[in-house]
Amino acid sequence: MNIVLLNGVLFLASILLIIGLRKLSHPDSARNGNTLGAIALALGVLVALVYPLETQNNNYIFIVLGILAGSVIGLLAAKRVPMTAMPEMVSLFNGFGGLSAALISLVWLVNNNSEGSGSDLGIVLLNLFLGLVAFIGSMVAYGKLSGFLKDHHLKIPFSTVVNIVLLVIAIGLLFFLSYNGFLSTPQLALFSVLALVYGIVFVAPIGGADMPVVISTLNSLTGITAAVSGIITDNKLMLLGGVLVGSSGIILTLLMCEAMNRTFVNVIFGSFSSSKGTGAGAEGTAKEINTSDLAIQLAYSQRVCVIPGYGMAVAQAQKVIKEMEELLDDKDVEFKYAIHPVAGRMPGHMNVLLAEANVSYDKLLDLEDANAYLESTDVVIVVGANDVVNPSALDDPSSKIYGMPILDVSKSRSVVVLKRSMNPGYAGIQNPLFFKENAKMLFGDAKKSIELILSELKDV
Amino acid sequence: MSGILDFFEQHIEIIYLLTFTIFLGFEVISKIPTVLHTPLMSASNAISGVVLIGAILVIRVTDPTDYFALIMATLGIILGTINLVGGFAVTGRMLEMFNKKKRKTR
Numbered sequence: 225m226n227i228v229l230l231n232g233v234l235f236l237a238s239i240l241l242i243i244g245l246r247k248l249s250h251p252d253s254a255r256n257g258n259t260l261g262a263i264a265l266a267l268g269v270l271v272a273l274v275y276p277l278e279t280q281n282n283n284y285i286f287i288v289l290g291i292l293a294g295s296v297i298g299l300l301a302a303k304r305v306p307m308t309a310m311p312e313m314v315s316l317f318n319g320f321g322g323l324s325a326a327l328i329s330l331v332w333l334v335n336n337n338s339e340g341s342g343s344d345l346g347i348v349l350l351n352l353f354l355g356l357v358a359f360i361g362s363m364v365a366y367g368k369l370s371g372f373l374k375d376h377h378l379k380i381p382f383s384t385v386v387n388i389v390l391l392v393i394a395i396g397l398l399f400f401l402s403y404n405g406f407l408s409t410p411q412l413a414l415f416s417v418l419a420l421v422y423g424i425v426f427v428a429p430i431g432g433a434d435m436p437v438v439i440s441t442l443n444s445l446t447g448i449t450a451a452v453s454g455i456i457t458d459n460k461l462m463l464l465g466g467v468l469v470g471s472s473g474i475i476l477t478l479l480m481c482e483a484m485n486r487t488f489v490n491v492i493f494g495s496f497s498s499s500k501g502t503g504a505g506a507e508g509t510a511k512e513i514n515t516s517d518l519a520i521q522l523a524y525s526q527r528v529c530v531i532p533g534y535g536m537a538v539a540q541a542q543k544v545i546k547e548m549e550e551l552l553d554d555k556d557v558e559f560k561y562a563i564h565p566v567a568g569r570m571p572g573h574m575n576v577l578l579a580e581a582n583v584s585y586d587k588l589l590d591l592e593d594a595n596a597y598l599e600s601t602d603v604v605i606v607v608g609a610n611d612v613v614n615p616s617a618l619d620d621p622s623s624k625i626y627g628m629p630i631l632d633v634s635k636s637r638s639v640v641v642l643k644r645s646m647n648p649g650y651a652g653i654q655n656p657l658f659f660k661e662n663a664k665m666l667f668g669d670a671k672k673s674i675e676l677i678l679s680e681l682k683d684v
Numbered sequence: 685m686s687g688i689l690d691f692f693e694q695h696i697e698i699i700y701l702l703t704f705t706i707f708l709g710f711e712v713i714s715k716i717p718t719v720l721h722t723p724l725m726s727a728s729n730a731i732s733g734v735v736l737i738g739a740i741l742v743i744r745v746t747d748p749t750d751y752f753a754l755i756m757a758t759l760g761i762i763l764g765t766i767n768l769v770g771g772f773a774v775t776g777r778m779l780e781m782f783n784k785k786k787r788k789t790r
């Protein structure tokens with residue numbers, strides 16, 4: 225096959241990938257962007273299949289079987305996953321990408337009898353390290369998201385110190401091992417184990433409330449690994465794709481940190497451990513409201529606003545909330561949703577859930593618009609959100625979340641918090657909002673509570 | 685130390701490319717509306733499935749009698765493909781949801 229032609233196709237694919245990603249950052253063109261990206265990578269795969277190489281053993285049968293198996297699994301998983309499980313799915317896919325990159329390093333080493341120039345070996349080891357960290361980190365994140373790993377299972381003493389020491393050892397070992405131009409199997413095994421341990425120590429202590437940051441960081445890490453794999457196999461499309469993913473991941477990570485008013489270093493090292501609840505002084509009695517009073521109050525309101533959080537995802541309450549929106553719409557009540565950037569467990573989590581329930585996105589308000597809107601809202605319904613509406617962030621300098629921009633519900637006429645119990649939220653911080661003058665609690669499963677409100681509303 | 689310098693000399697082209705691409709990446713995705721955070725993340729996650737290309741390139745030069753390397757590389761291909769195909773498919777599904785809703789309301 226003509227090598228100039230193949231390089232041309234690869235060049236075209238690179239351009240398509242850039243345009244695709246560009247389109248992905250605008251709502252109207254996002255779908256085309258996704259398709260373009262897929263086409264670009266498909267072209268890249270085709271070129272990789274026929275590109276002339278020094279030794280051509282090809283092993284096409286393994287490639288074809290591998291791609292077939294992977295496609296079937298990938299498509300089935302993508303089709304079946306409920307939208308509520310998106311954070312888990314993204315973590316899982318991300319981990320697979322990382323492991324795949326690590327395996328590239330491993331196979332490269334086998335193919336080259338573990339020999340190479342110092343810089344070649346250095347890059348291969350770097351890729352192995354990043355790939356394994358991305359893999360195991362994503363698996364830990366997956367475990368936390370799907371609930372079988374709890375934060376308290378993963379307490380690592382002096383995690384910050386351990387983290388830094390391990391990283392220094394890994395970097396030292398990387399230089400030391402690559403210096404000789406040869407790697408023995410035990411050395412390779414030792415380095416791999418170190419990478420895996422580091423990956424666990426890196427992610428394990430980061431609390432559940434910081435999951436959006438963790439997920440986008442790991443995403444970025446897999447991108448960087450892909451870029452390094454591109455250097456190893458001398459493929460420009462991989463390099464480009466990897467760097468683009470890496471930078472988009474970094475941008476999202478920083479956005480998430482900004483939304484919590486914390487620095488990245490603070491999220492990674494100053495882990496937000498769950499037990500040390502602060503918010504002392506947040507004492508008092510919370511007032512309860514029942515569903516029929518709330519239904520009447522809603523029916524006679526002019527403006528109602530829902531603030532969803534992770535609890536909405538857990539209770540699967542998005543569809544009934546949409547029904548409530550429709551019912552109130554018939555009664556000429558204006559109904560909006562206020563979305564905090566870090567609500568949920570991944571960036572944009574609430575948007576996806578509400579979109580699944582067919583909520584139109586002009587009804588979704590982001591932080592700034594929402595805070596303006598809240599001033600003239602009659603009833604705010606907080607569904608399974610906690611820290612993002614915690615007024616301690618505004619007025620309690622001793623609170624861990626002090627300074628984080630929040631949805632300031634105290635400005636609205638009344639607030640109703642749907643919650644299962646008085647337990648503090650995921651970040652383990654007590655919420656003085658519950659004791660405020662204008663706040664009332666509605667205990668119970670969010671979905672059931674809203675269903676009750678719905679039936680009452682129909683009678684009003 | 686000389687290893688590092690060697691590296692720079694050998695890979696100067698790549699280093700240029702890498703640097704420009706990083707800037708490009710930040711430019712391309714600078715301002716993302718909140719609605720698109722998840723789709724962008726899931727699409728970029730799919731793009732990291734580009735490692736499939738690397739897995740294909742290494743298996744093509746693998747000795748066909750070296751079963752360990754073959755198995756590892758095949759596993760790499762499977763995992764890379766899941767990441768790539770699954771990632772794009774799930775992003776497509778998500779974006780379809782956004783579009784459907786938009787047509788309905790306007």
